[in-house]
Amino acid sequence: MSAVRPLALIALLAGALFALKALAFADGASLFFESRAEAREIAAGQEAGTGDAETPAASEPVPETVTPMPSQSAGGLAEPETASHAQLLTALAERRRALDAREAELDTREGLIEVAEQRVEERIARLETLRGEVEALLGQLETERQDEVNSLVATYRSLEPEAAARILISLDEMDPDTLLMVSRELQNSFGRNFAAIMGEMAEIDPAFAARLTSRLRAQAMPPQTVAELEAGFDAAAH
Numbered sequence: 001m002s003a004v005r006p007l008a009l010i011a012l013l014a015g016a017l018f019a020l021k022a023l024a025f026a027d028g029a030s031l032f033f034e035s036r037a038e039a040r041e042i043a044a045g046q047e048a049g050t051g052d053a054e055t056p057a058a059s060e061p062v063p064e065t066v067t068p069m070p071s072q073s074a075g076g077l078a079e080p081e082t083a084s085h086a087q088l089l090t091a092l093a094e095r096r097r098a099l100d101a102r103e104a105e106l107d108t109r110e111g112l113i114e115v116a117e118q119r120v121e122e123r124i125a126r127l128e129t130l131r132g133e134v135e136a137l138l139g140q141l142e143t144e145r146q147d148e149v150n151s152l153v154a155t156y157r158s159l160e161p162e163a164a165a166r167i168l169i170s171l172d173e174m175d176p177d178t179l180l181m182v183s184r185e186l187q188n189s190f191g192r193n194f195a196a197i198m199g200e201m202a203e204i205d206p207a208f209a210a211r212l213t214s215r216l217r218a219q220a221m222p223p224q225t226v227a228e229l230e231a232g233f234d235a236a237a238h
Contacts, residue, residue: 149181152182157186219235
């Protein structure tokens with residue numbers, strides 16, 4: 001009995017040790033499978049997280065963007081901008097009105113200038129017409145006077161030199177212009193007759209003959225200076 005008991009005790013201890021090992025193995029296997037399951041769950045969660053990150057609209061709703069209402073400070077900044085814009089529009093409108101007024105004024109002035117130019121042109125046309133009429137009258141008078149001078153020249157040529165000289169001397173007081181015209185025509189066209197008349201005139205009134213000669217010379221030679229012109233006027237007056 002003493003020999004059997006130790007063997008039984010050893011067998012009991014061995015069985016207990018085996019049971020403990022079996023329990024330890026079972027616990028390790030359980031931990032192994034649990035860790036494998038947790039690893040699969042973690043991997044699956046990571047894949048799901050990656051997909052959600054790539055397409056957030058499919059998993060989570062996109063928060064609506066709400067435009068914040070302008071605060072009092074923002075309104076304070078907007079009001080000056082609006083005021084300056086209104087001032088700019090007002091200034092532009094005033095400038096536009098000023099330009100329109102200036103354009104209207106220029107149009108009015110242009111119209112007045114056109115009317116004035118038209119009136120000036122009409123007056124010039126009337127003056128041209130009047131000048132033509134005056135020139136025609138002067139030409140007619142000159143023709144008539146030349147005819148008269150030619151008639152007088154023919155008369156003085158037919159007279160004796162002494163008689164012609166006396167008539168010319170008396171003509172100086174009545175019509176000095178006609179005297180000069182007749183004397184000049186006689187001098188230019190009938191020099192011999194005029195020389196005979198001047199000879200008789202020098203015997204009758206030498207001073208008058210000298211004055212007439214000076215006046216005829218002054219007409220033949222235009223004055224070169226003002227003094228000569230005045231001297232010619234004085235000679236014609238006397």
